[in-house]
Amino acid sequence: MKTFRTVLVTELRLATRNVDMIVFGIIFPVIVLLVTGWVSDPEDMNANFAGIVCFGICAAGLMMLPLTIADYRHRKVLKRFRVTPTSPATLLGSSALAACGFVAVSAVATYLVARFVFDVTISGGPGRFVIAFLFVQAAIFGVGTLVGGVASNAKVANALAAGLYFPMILLSGVAVPFEVFPRPVQLAAQILPATQGVALLKGVVLGEPWTGMLIPAAILAVLGAVTYTVAVLRFRWE
Amino acid sequence: MTIAVRVQGLRKTYGGTAVVDGVDLRVGRGEIFGLLGPNGAGKSTTIECILGTRQRDAGDVEVLGLDPGRDRRTLFERVGVQFQEMGYQDKIRVGELCALTSSLYDTSLDWRELLARFGLKDKVSAPVTALSGGQRQRLAIVQALIPDPELVFLDELTTGLDPRARRHVWAIVRGLREDGKTIFLTSHYMDEVETLCDRVAILSHGRIIVEGTPSELVEKASAAGLEEAFLDYVDDALEHEGGSW
Numbered sequence: 001m002k003t004f005r006t007v008l009v010t011e012l013r014l015a016t017r018n019v020d021m022i023v024f025g026i027i028f029p030v031i032v033l034l035v036t037g038w039v040s041d042p043e044d045m046n047a048n049f050a051g052i053v054c055f056g057i058c059a060a061g062l063m064m065l066p067l068t069i070a071d072y073r074h075r076k077v078l079k080r081f082r083v084t085p086t087s088p089a090t091l092l093g094s095s096a097l098a099a100c101g102f103v104a105v106s107a108v109a110t111y112l113v114a115r116f117v118f119d120v121t122i123s124g125g126p127g128r129f130v131i132a133f134l135f136v137q138a139a140i141f142g143v144g145t146l147v148g149g150v151a152s153n154a155k156v157a158n159a160l161a162a163g164l165y166f167p168m169i170l171l172s173g174v175a176v177p178f179e180v181f182p183r184p185v186q187l188a189a190q191i192l193p194a195t196q197g198v199a200l201l202k203g204v205v206l207g208e209p210w211t212g213m214l215i216p217a218a219i220l221a222v223l224g225a226v227t228y229t230v231a232v233l234r235f236r237w238e
Numbered sequence: 239m240t241i242a243v244r245v246q247g248l249r250k251t252y253g254g255t256a257v258v259d260g261v262d263l264r265v266g267r268g269e270i271f272g273l274l275g276p277n278g279a280g281k282s283t284t285i286e287c288i289l290g291t292r293q294r295d296a297g298d299v300e301v302l303g304l305d306p307g308r309d310r311r312t313l314f315e316r317v318g319v320q321f322q323e324m325g326y327q328d329k330i331r332v333g334e335l336c337a338l339t340s341s342l343y344d345t346s347l348d349w350r351e352l353l354a355r356f357g358l359k360d361k362v363s364a365p366v367t368a369l370s371g372g373q374r375q376r377l378a379i380v381q382a383l384i385p386d387p388e389l390v391f392l393d394e395l396t397t398g399l400d401p402r403a404r405r406h407v408w409a410i411v412r413g414l415r416e417d418g419k420t421i422f423l424t425s426h427y428m429d430e431v432e433t434l435c436d437r438v439a440i441l442s443h444g445r446i447i448v449e450g451t452p453s454e455l456v457e458k459a460s461a462a463g464l465e466e467a468f469l470d471y472v473d474d475a476l477e478h479e480g481g482s483w
Contacts, residue, residue, distance in 0.1 A: 006341030010327075010334055017329045076325030080381070082291055083319040084342040085311040237291070 003086055004094050011068075011098035021064050026106045029056040030113055032175055037118045040177075046121065048177065049114045050201035054136060055174045056106035058194055061140035062147075062165040065099040069148030070157030078237045088235035092149055092228070096141045103137060123207025132204045132213070136197035139220035142227030143193060149231035168194035173202075193223055240267045241300075242389050242420040243288060248297035250283050250444075257283045259444035261297070265437075267388075270411065270421040272431045275441035276472055281424050284441065285391065288422075289319065302389060315344055318382035319391045324374065326366045332377060333362040336384065343385040352380045356410065372403035379410065390414060392423040396430060408434060428465035440468060442475040 015021050033052045037045055069092070072078050081091060114120035122129045143164060151157035169175050171185065172194035178186060189195045196216040203213045243265040250258040258280045265271040275281050286292035288299055290306030290313075299306060304313045326335055336349035353359050356376040361369065369377060375395060382390055392411070396404040404427075411434055414421060425431050431438055432452045439449040448455060448471050452464050461467035 003341045006338055010330070010338050013334065014327055014329055072325075072327065075327070076321070076323060077327055078325070079291070080319075080321060080325045081342070083289055083314055083317070084339070084385075085314045085344070086342045087311070 003090050007091065007094035008098050011095055012101055015064075015098060015102060021060075021102065025056065025060050025064055025102050026109055028059065029053075029106050029110050033110055033113055034117070036175075037114075042118065044177065045114070045118045046123075046205050047202050049110070049118070049120045050205045051172075051174045051177070051198050052114075053107050053110055053133065053201055054140075054172070054194055054197045055169065056110060057103050057133075057137050057140050057197065058165060058168050058174060060099045060103045060106065061137065061144040062168065063144075063161055064102065065096060065141060065144040066148035066151065066157050066161045067154075068099075069095055069145075070151050070154045073151075073236065073238065074154045076238075082237040088149065089232045092145050092231055092235070095148070096145050096228075099141065099144075100137060107133065120205075122205050124204035124210075128210070129201070129204045132200045132217070135217045135220045135224075136193075136200060138224030139193045139227075140197065142224035142231070146227040146231040149235045152236060168192050171195070173198040193220060196220055241265070242267045242269070242302060243271075243422060244298070244300040245284075245288060246298045248284065248287055248299065249295045250280075250287055250292065251295050257444050258287065258294075261441070261444070261446055263439060263446070265420060265422055267420050268415065268418055269436045270415055270423065270434050272435035272438040273422065273424050273441060274426075274428075274431060274438055274468060279441040280444040281441055282393075283444075285393065285422075285424070289317075289391065315385060316387055317389045317391070318385055318387035320378045320382040320393060320395060322393045322397065324378040324381065330366055331362070332358065332364055332366055332369070335366060335377070336380065339381050339384050345386070346384050347386045349380065349384055352383055356380050357406075372399050372406070375399060375403070375407065376410075379407070383414075387419065389420045389422065392421060394424055394426065396425065396427065404430065428463065428468055432464045440471050442472050445475075447471055447475045 029052055032055060033049070036048050036052065040048060147157060147160045147164065151160060171181065171189040172178070172192050174194055178198065181189070196219050200213050200216040200220065241264055243263060245261055245263040248258050248261040249256060261284055273281055273284065283292060287294040288301060288306065290310060301313055302316055306313055332353070336353065340346040340349050353362065356379065358373060358376060358380065361373065366374065366377065379395065382392070396407050399407065408430065411421060423434070435452055437451055438455065439446045456464055456467045459467035459470045461470055
């Protein structure tokens with residue numbers, strides 16, 4: 001527990017020293033929200049807001065998290081950790097939780113702008129939104145942890161992270177509204193966890209009945225559990 | 239004498255070539271042991287197999303009575319390791335690195351005291367990247383000592399240091415032995431080995447070619463010093479193999 005806490009605090013401190021993370025994790029989603037709000041119909045803003053929250057989750061979970069872990073492997077930080085009593089579960093768990101802290105800040109900033117600039121309201125209530133948010137985060141972060149945990153080097157991690165991040169940003173309804181895509185693309189995009197995530201968040205924001213959200217929530221929870229477990233079991237120290 | 243490290247018949251093969259080919263080693267508790275050998279002799283692989291960070295193909299390894307592969311978490315509460323290159327996070331500060339390392343162990347020494355002992359007290363809030371080569375090397379040793387280990391691995395600990403810094407590190411290593419710690423080191427500097435090591439073994443082509451105290455090795459080779467003796471042993475082994483570089 002002491003290890004977990006110290007790694008977490010150190011990760012958060014290092015993250016605040018990294019300008020990239022602040023720009024891409026926090027400032028960029030807010031800018032996307034502002035641009036979207038400027039170009040789109042005010043009535044669509046509730047739905048757009050859900051997508052942009054998911055955008056923040058993807059930036060931290062699919063880029064920042066795996067690239068940080070891969071960087072530690074590259075810098076031989078993990079090699080040094082290997083000759084100490086710590087475990088992959090502790091290292092991956094604390095890195096993921098640190099990235100969660102970042103996303104939480106990003107989500108709150110996005111919400112405040114959405115609420116006060118664009119009059120967005122979460123019809124399903126804040127409690128359900130937070131729960132949905134955690135489900136989405138579990139899945140996206142699981143995927144990111146898996147990439148970071150098993151990528152053999154920084155190049156592979158970069159390629160995998162980009163190969164997951166960009167399709168999800170473009171096709172899942174994160175930055176581009178899902179409805180603009182032709183039906184076949186929409187169907188294909190169902191396989192992307194971010195698509196399920198946006199569906200879930202959108203459902204809560206628009207106040208849809210919770211029964212329709214059970215399936216995306218279950219898919220996300222299972223994906224999170226499976227990816228995190230595989231990441232811990234197949235973890236590469238070097 | 240109780241044994242800290244016992245290696246028997248260690249073998250490691252890469253793509254059909256044996257890099258470590260039947261190595262036997264014994265390091266007694268409280269001893270400073272030096273593993274020597276030219277580049278490519280298999281030193282690093284041997285150490286990695288001893289630490290369990292590389293899977294051995296054959297042989298037995300016992301470190302403080304434990305199997306490093308199976309008992310990793312118990313073993314590394316009691317063993318400190320300094321690698322040739324110390325991995326550290328980008329933008330991390332000296333104090334943060336020490337606090338992080340310290341948090342990995344059940345019990346650990348006060349890292350502030352260790353930093354003071356190694357002349358790094360005023361560097362607590364400095365970024366690790368801002369340290370000089372000698373300071374960074376001392377910081378790497380501090381990392382290895384934080385768990386108050388019974389056994390310390392030091393891999394080429396003075397490579398790249400100026401003469402004064404080297405001597406400072408030597409004094410530290412002697413101090414560790416006085417504290418009763420066992421030290422397993424590698425080095426390319428024979429003056430260093432001569433002053434520090436109680437016992438050495440020379441590795442060539444994955445085999446131990448000779449083993450003993452530094453003075454025994456010099457005597458046996460009828461050489462003027464350990465460096466000359468080292469070169470003689472390594473050249474002899476090469477001729478024996480019938481190989482060339």
